[in-house]
Amino acid sequence: MEFVDKVKIYVKAGDGGDGAVAFLREKFRPKGGPAGGDGGKGGDVIFVATKNKHTLYDLKFQKHLKAENGKPGGGKKKHGRKGRDLIVEVPVGTVVKDALTGEIIADLTKDGQRAVIARGGKGGLGNARFATPTRQAPRFATKGQKGEERWVILELKSIADVGLVGFPNAGKSTLINRLSNAKAEVAPYPFTTLKPNLGVVGFDDFYSFVIADIPGLIEGAHKGKGLGFEFLRHIERTKVLAFILDVSDFRDRDPKEAFEILRNELKEYSPKLLEKPQVVVLNKIDAQNDKKYLEELKRYFEEKYNLPVFLISALTGEGLKELKFVLRELVERAKK
Numbered sequence: 001m002e003f004v005d006k007v008k009i010y011v012k013a014g015d016g017g018d019g020a021v022a023f024l025r026e027k028f029r030p031k032g033g034p035a036g037g038d039g040g041k042g043g044d045v046i047f048v049a050t051k052n053k054h055t056l057y058d059l060k061f062q063k064h065l066k067a068e069n070g071k072p073g074g075g076k077k078k079h080g081r082k083g084r085d086l087i088v089e090v091p092v093g094t095v096v097k098d099a100l101t102g103e104i105i106a107d108l109t110k111d112g113q114r115a116v117i118a119r120g121g122k123g124g125l126g127n128a129r130f131a132t133p134t135r136q137a138p139r140f141a142t143k144g145q146k147g148e149e150r151w152v153i154l155e156l157k158s159i160a161d162v163g164l165v166g167f168p169n170a171g172k173s174t175l176i177n178r179l180s181n182a183k184a185e186v187a188p189y190p191f192t193t194l195k196p197n198l199g200v201v202g203f204d205d206f207y208s209f210v211i212a213d214i215p216g217l218i219e220g221a222h223k224g225k226g227l228g229f230e231f232l233r234h235i236e237r238t239k240v241l242a243f244i245l246d247v248s249d250f251r252d253r254d255p256k257e258a259f260e261i262l263r264n265e266l267k268e269y270s271p272k273l274l275e276k277p278q279v280v281v282l283n284k285i286d287a288q289n290d291k292k293y294l295e296e297l298k299r300y301f302e303e304k305y306n307l308p309v310f311l312i313s314a315l316t317g318e319g320l321k322e323l324k325f326v327l328r329e330l331v332e333r334a335k336k
């Protein structure tokens with residue numbers, strides 16, 4: 001199914017039913033009292049988060065969502081039926097904003113969590129409600145209220161613990177496939193990954209955390225270059241960032257420079273991203289013959305940025321055990 005992580009839709013709750021004007025007419029009481037019943041409440045539009053959905057794809061084609069109107073009141077004080085609520089399933093991680101004001105209406109982060117996005121109108125009151133000792137036959141009732149309506153923007157922000165950030169071709173997808181149950185596509189050219197991949201990293205003691213692989217970033221991503229920038233929203237909620245840098249003989253840029261560019265792109269997206277705990281992952285060491293260079297590089301990152309640095313090969317698996325455990329430690333600490 002196509003991956004869609006942003007849609008704009010119109011929601012309209014049901015209108016309340018009108019109150020009724022009616023009088024009792026019984027055989028032996030030709031002038032019975034007022035008996036108009038109340039209208040029913042309009043249905044609400046309710047979003048419910050479900051872990052069984054991973055895209056906003058189907059909402060792309062249902063731009064207008066309407067809940068049922070309440071039914072009008074009837075004679076003999078009969079209440080109108082309530083309009084049915086419209087329940088819309090959205091993926092866990094969906095943020096709902098008012099399209100006009102940008103205000104966040106709901107942030108659905110847990111499976112089963114629900115939020116009323118548009119409230120149904122109240123039913124009108126029937127004339128039976130307006131009878132008083134001095135006004136025994138009121139000939140009026142009130143109308144039902146209109147249901148709320150608004151344009152909303154839905155954004156999917158993945159819920160992962162660790163986010164992989166790197167240039168295209170750095171080996172992010174290879175790494176997520178190694179560490180987790182994800183099945184990301186891997187290929188020897190840039191821009192292979194076109195949508196985020198999520199994977200669960202499991203441990204012997206049944207602990208697990210979720211890791212996200214997003215499309216590669218390039219310099220100028222924040223100005224619209226490449227595809228990675230849009231997808232940074234999927235690492236906004238992660239606890240830990242792992243920067244993946246290619247250090248092989250056939251790398252196409254200097255890893256030091258690559259790291260600076262990546263950090264700058266993240267900062268342009270949101271300075272808050274860089275407040276997260278980070279690790280530097282120097283990948284493809286199997287394809288780097290100069291071991292002294294690797295050690296120097298490791299020390300450079302450790303000293304300049306005061307971050308944990310790992311020398312790994314996502315291809316052969318070298319260094320992954322240690323990386324996995326440190327990521328777990330950082331996630332556990334960040335969750336406390």
Ligand SMILES: Nc1nc2c(ncn2[C@@H]2O[C@H](COP(=O)(O)OP(=O)(O)OP(=O)(O)O)[C@@H](O)[C@H]2O)c(=O)[nH]1
Nearest residue numbers: 168169170171172173174188191192193216314315
């Ligand atoms: N020699 C070697 N090659 C690797 C290693 N990790 C990844 N590669 C290769 O590098 C190429 C790119 O790997 P991907 O995992 O697709 O890279 P990516 O970062 O996901 O790239 P995009 O999806 O384009 O952003 C593939 O040919 C991989 O086989 C490694 O540790 N050693």
Ligand SMILES: [Mg+2]
Nearest residue numbers: 172173192193
């Ligand atoms: Mg990839």
